[in-house]
Amino acid sequence: MNPKSIGVFDSGLGGLTAVRQLRRLMPSENIIYFGDTARVPYGNRSRETLLQYARQDLRFLRTFNLKAVVIACGTVSTNCLETLREESCWPITGVVEPAVERAAAVTRSGKIGLVATRASVASGAYERVFRRADPALEVHALACPLFVPLVEEGRYRPGDVVIETVAREYLTPLVEAGVDTLVLGCTHYPLLSEVIGGVMGPGVTLVDVGAEAARACRDLLAAGDALAERETGSARFYTSDRAVNFQRLAALFLGEEEPVEQVDIFQY
Numbered sequence: 001m002n003p004k005s006i007g008v009f010d011s012g013l014g015g016l017t018a019v020r021q022l023r024r025l026m027p028s029e030n031i032i033y034f035g036d037t038a039r040v041p042y043g044n045r046s047r048e049t050l051l052q053y054a055r056q057d058l059r060f061l062r063t064f065n066l067k068a069v070v071i072a073c074g075t076v077s078t079n080c081l082e083t084l085r086e087e088s089c090w091p092i093t094g095v096v097e098p099a100v101e102r103a104a105a106v107t108r109s110g111k112i113g114l115v116a117t118r119a120s121v122a123s124g125a126y127e128r129v130f131r132r133a134d135p136a137l138e139v140h141a142l143a144c145p146l147f148v149p150l151v152e153e154g155r156y157r158p159g160d161v162v163i164e165t166v167a168r169e170y171l172t173p174l175v176e177a178g179v180d181t182l183v184l185g186c187t188h189y190p191l192l193s194e195v196i197g198g199v200m201g202p203g204v205t206l207v208d209v210g211a212e213a214a215r216a217c218r219d220l221l222a223a224g225d226a227l228a229e230r231e232t233g234s235a236r237f238y239t240s241d242r243a244v245n246f247q248r249l250a251a252l253f254l255g256e257e258e259p260v261e262q263v264d265i266f267q268y
């Protein structure tokens with residue numbers, strides 16, 4: 001039993017898809033979330049910049065009494081996870097390993113698609129972990145840089161002509177490659193599940209990396225006998241840009257409105 005909180009961070013709102021799953025799987029846990037909306041998107045940045053941002057995000061989280069951290073950002077997980085793990089005093093869960101585990105388990109054809117930010121795809125991290133899981137898997141990785149800004153603009157609903165067009169344009173090569181499993185390698189993308197599923201077709205299983213990271217975090221805490229035992233946990237949300245903007249969109253990701261506080265991340 002461990003009453004400390006779970007820290008979660010992302011470049012912006014996408015990581016809230018992981019928070020939703022964490023709350024569903026572990027309703028007793030306290031969660032501290034930081035979304036770096038002042039510097040979103042992370043997806044086109046260099047590893048050096050990503051490391052600098054992620055270290056600041058973690059320094060902010062360190063001001064709370066934590067027992068574990070979830071990096072609910074595909075871009076930081078793919079580029080910086082090992083370094084951040086070496087530097088950190090808590091167990092850190094990223095999104096890559098849990099998602100690969102799930103995709104490798106559900107694929108029947110062995111052909112797996114991956115959509116993610118440019119920096120995530122360029123890192124090759126997913127391919128490396130897939131190769132370790134099963135060298136026979138065929139992985140088709142594709143950067144979809146327009147998805148995050150469109151989601152952050154609220155353009156993610158089926159029927160929205162902009163997102164429908166962009167999704168079809170990006171995803172057609174994966175449909176043609178015949179993948180039967182598609183890893184949504186960025187935590188913003190679950191909001192696009194319906195649009196992406198519509199293009200890929202009903203035979204393709206979508207893997208939500210935030211949900212898989214939440215599951216892995218739960219397993220990790222359970223294995224270390226570190227789950228909380230209170231009846232209901234709480235969640236606190238922090239953002240580096242205007243709280244009202246974050247709050248309005250956060251409700252879409254979380255399914256309910258929550259109070260949000262702005263922090264000056266440049267101080268950390």
Ligand code: DGL
Nearest residue numbers: 014041042043074075187
């Ligand atoms: N949600 C993040 C990810 O999972 C980042 C997207 C971005 O900031 O570009 O990659």
